[in-house]
Amino acid sequence: MLYIAHRLFAAHDRALGAMAARILGDAAGNDDNVFLPFCDTDEEDLVADVKGRRLFELDSERLKRLSGMLALLHGPSLDDGVCMEIGFAAALGVPVVALTTDFITYATEPDAPGWSFPDPLIDYLATDVISARMLGTASAEPSQRFTAFEDRNRAQVADAMHAACRRLVGLAQPTQGVRAMPADSQRVAFIESSPYRPSSDDGDGNGGLLRELGYQVITAGRFSARDPLAAAAADWTAATSASLLIADVSGPEAPPGAAAMIGAAVATGRTALAYNPVPAWTFAHGREPNWRNLMIQYGVSGVFSAPADLKGLVRQ
Known part of the structure; x- marks a missing residue:
């Protein structure tokens, strides 16, 4: 196909x-x-x-x-x-x-x-x-x-x-299948920040909360790296090896990197949560209201707007 x-x-x-x-x-x-x-x-x-x-x-x-x-x-x-x-x-x-x-x-x-x-x-x-x-x-x-x-x-x-x-x-070639997630990645979280919104390097407190819950936290580095292309490769490897993705979807649309990482999580059966501190709704004839593109909205396991709400989602 x-x-x-x-x-x-x-x-x-x-x-x-x-x-x-x-x-x-x-x-x-x-x-x-x-x-x-x-x-x-x-x-x-x-x-x-x-x-x-x-x-x-x-x-x-x-x-x-x-x-x-x-x-x-x-x-x-x-x-x-x-x-x-x-x-x-x-x-x-x-x-x-x-x-x-x-x-x-x-x-x-x-x-x-x-x-x-x-x-x-x-x-x-x-x-x-x-x-x-x-x-x-x-x-x-x-x-x-x-x-x-x-x-x-x-x-x-x-x-x-x-x-x-x-x-x-x-x-064109058939899919290569889903690679097994390393055992040492079960308590690793990757935080993808939004380039459209000023935030701390751990996603406005999300990283600190995850560390309290026993996660090793890795944050995206390409937006401040001297070699963004090399850093993009490192971000992708880290994000697709982590068991949990926290993606900040702030912006006029979900940022390209956040969207791509959510897609990877859906494809490989990993948990992706959308951090959406400033929700914006879109409407189309015959559809239910969407808080983001439907591929994002239904691809993630949950959405939250404040770090305090993250704890309940991670513990599920």
Whole structure:
């Protein structure tokens, strides 16, 4: 199963996903092996008692048997559902090809080596990143300048998608399965802070409480590291080896790293708790209210807004 991970709350994003699915199906020689969320879950017409949860179940069922993922990523605020799915695939050893047509890149200093996405963890998790940062060539010489500009943008997207789909078809392989968690990780907790919100290095007191409960606590280091890419690798190894993940989901969306680590926890059966000190609700026709993307909301084992509430969740 080849999985298209893409933002889907706006019509133009769904159209972009459909374009990618069509090209990927052609590259694979069989579009029956391509899964496109929203389209293949019949989301607009789906009726369920709790629609968001049902959509999470349908998407997760495909994620468990995927052989490759094409992730469409654009803008400085990456879609948290897509990042959750990237983490899910990466934790199972499934190749992820990330596609971006953004013309911006990111770094910690003006002259420092950069990366493609706001959080270097996403660069680390991607098996390959296909970037198309310049406009394409117009197919003709339209007399209207806006038509010519539109044509060049379409060419940029199409060229990148064809390259990404060819790459994914060449990489696709079945899941490698879930690795056993080391025995010495049973009382290890990893705290993923939010880059969008000032906080202490232990997550506003969450680390201290966990230590009182007998946990060894490891905190994310890439946001203050001199080499963020190397630190991203270390964060991922630590997070996926710990029995408990505490992910701060503060921000306009759950931060990319938090979302990816939650996806990994879901894929490998580890406990993930969402720290959400400033809740914000979203609403969509036919769905129940969501306090975060449904892949985050139903992927975690619990959510809390103050450290005092964490103790009850950990003891369950």
